[in-house]
Amino acid sequence: MEKYVQLEQVSMKFQTKKGSFEALRNIDLSIEQGEFVSIIGHSGCGKSTVLNLIAGLLEPTSGLLFCAGREIAGPGPERAVVFQNHSLLPWLTCAENVYLAVERVFSKTENKQQMLERTAAALELVGLSHAAEKRPGEISGGMKQRVGIARALAMEPKVLLLDEPFGALDALTRANLQDELMGIMAKSGCTTVMVTHDVDEAVLLSDRIVMMTNGPAATIGEILSVDLERPRKRLDLAEDPHYNHLRGEVLRFLYERHAKAA
Numbered sequence: 001m002e003k004y005v006q007l008e009q010v011s012m013k014f015q016t017k018k019g020s021f022e023a024l025r026n027i028d029l030s031i032e033q034g035e036f037v038s039i040i041g042h043s044g045c046g047k048s049t050v051l052n053l054i055a056g057l058l059e060p061t062s063g064l065l066f067c068a069g070r071e072i073a074g075p076g077p078e079r080a081v082v083f084q085n086h087s088l089l090p091w092l093t094c095a096e097n098v099y100l101a102v103e104r105v106f107s108k109t110e111n112k113q114q115m116l117e118r119t120a121a122a123l124e125l126v127g128l129s130h131a132a133e134k135r136p137g138e139i140s141g142g143m144k145q146r147v148g149i150a151r152a153l154a155m156e157p158k159v160l161l162l163d164e165p166f167g168a169l170d171a172l173t174r175a176n177l178q179d180e181l182m183g184i185m186a187k188s189g190c191t192t193v194m195v196t197h198d199v200d201e202a203v204l205l206s207d208r209i210v211m212m213t214n215g216p217a218a219t220i221g222e223i224l225s226v227d228l229e230r231p232r233k234r235l236d237l238a239e240d241p242h243y244n245h246l247r248g249e250v251l252r253f254l255y256e257r258h259a260k261a262a
Contacts, residue, residue, distance in 0.1 A: 004191045005031040005054060005159055010063030012049055023049050025217040027063070029210065031159075036185060036192045038202040040250065041212030041221075042257060047195040050212075051161050054193060055081050068158050077105045080152035081161045084168055086144040088136040088151075094143075095132040098122055098151045105155045122154035123147075125184060142173040146180070153188055160185075162194035166201070175234065178204060182232060199250045203243060204232060211253045221257070224249055 010027040013020050024046045031037050039047045052058045053065055056075040065072040067079060088097045099119045106115055123129050126146040131139055136147070145165055152160055166174040178201055185192055185205075196202050202209045206226045213221040226246055228237070237243040 003030045004033045004035075004068055005029075005193065006064075006066040007050075007053070008064045008066075010050075010053060010060045010065060012046070012053065012058065013061040022217045023215060025219050027219060029220065031191060031193065033191055034189050035207045036194070036205055037208050037210060038194045038196050038206040039210045039212060040196055040199070040202050040254070041218070042214055042254065043197075044215045044218075045212040046215055046218040047212060048163055051081075051163050051193060051195050054159065055079050055161050057081075077155050078158040079161060080155050080157035080159070081163065082145070082148045082152050082165045084164045086136070086148040088144055088147055090136050093133050093135055094128060094139070094147045094150075095119055095123060097136070097147055098154050101151045102154045118154055122150040125153060125187060126150045127180065140173070141169055142177055145169070145177060149181070149184065153184070153190065158191060160188075160190045160192045162192065164195055164197065167197070174201075179234060181205065182230075186231065199247055199254070202250060203228075203247050204234065204237065209250060211250065214257050222253055 007027050007029040010024060011022070012024040013022045027050065039050055041047055049058065053060055054067070054072065056072050056079065089100070092100065099115065102115045102118050106118065110118070120129065120132070123132050126149055128143060128146055128150060131143060136144055149165070166177050169177065182205060194205065203226055209224040209226060210220055211222045211224065212218050224246065228240075228243060228246070
């Protein structure tokens with residue numbers, strides 16, 4: 001499979017009032033086309049920094065990043081980000097929020113009708129056609145996150161970047177959206193990188209889990225391949241010995257890192 005995202009010896013330092021802070025050191029990672037990769041680790045290990053570097057929102061202190069064979073030199077429509085805060089404009093409807101992104105990317109190549117159709121297709125993909133004319137204040141938190149995902153997918157990105165997209169939701173809504181995300185990703189075939197603190201979420205959704213060491217100067221400690229068949233069903237996996245083994249491997253890594261930090 002084609003490697004869509006590559007990080008080569010990437011390091012990141014921030015200048016603070018107390019001097020230079022090294023957040024990441026020598027990150028090497030290759031992500032294949034269509035792969036779903038989760039990044040997990042303790043708070044302060046640089047997970048979101050890695051995501052922001054791939055998004056082009058940060059420039060590495062050293063090292064190189066590539067997307068689809070081109071060096072990442074800043075933000076671009078081929079890399080769409082969904083944050084924990086959905087960031088919807090409250091005075092626009094769900095459809096208008098999605099259309100805003102579509103217009104930004106496709107206004108030079110498509111007419112208005114084509115862009116409206118693209119917007120409608122994205123909302124249908126996340127199951128929100130019925131809420132197209134509602135404003136963010138009229139829908140639930142889970143629906144807002146689905147609008148955020150629709151907005152990102154409407155841009156037809158090569159890479160979808162998810163920064164703890166369900167972290168602020170209650171457990172039941174979170175579980176439902178995880179199940180829906182698996183279906184959406186299966187339909188879109190998009191390469192996905194997700195930051196999460198949730199072990200079960202990482203094992204359920206991912207093809208590989210990148211486990212980060214503790215900061216400062218965090219790096220990749222281990223990478224776990226999640227060789228569970230798709231489509232995955234949450235209730236079936238709960239009693240699956242291999243699922244529980246994989247879950248245990250992630251927990252082992254995290255507990256060992258916590259013990260070293262204590």
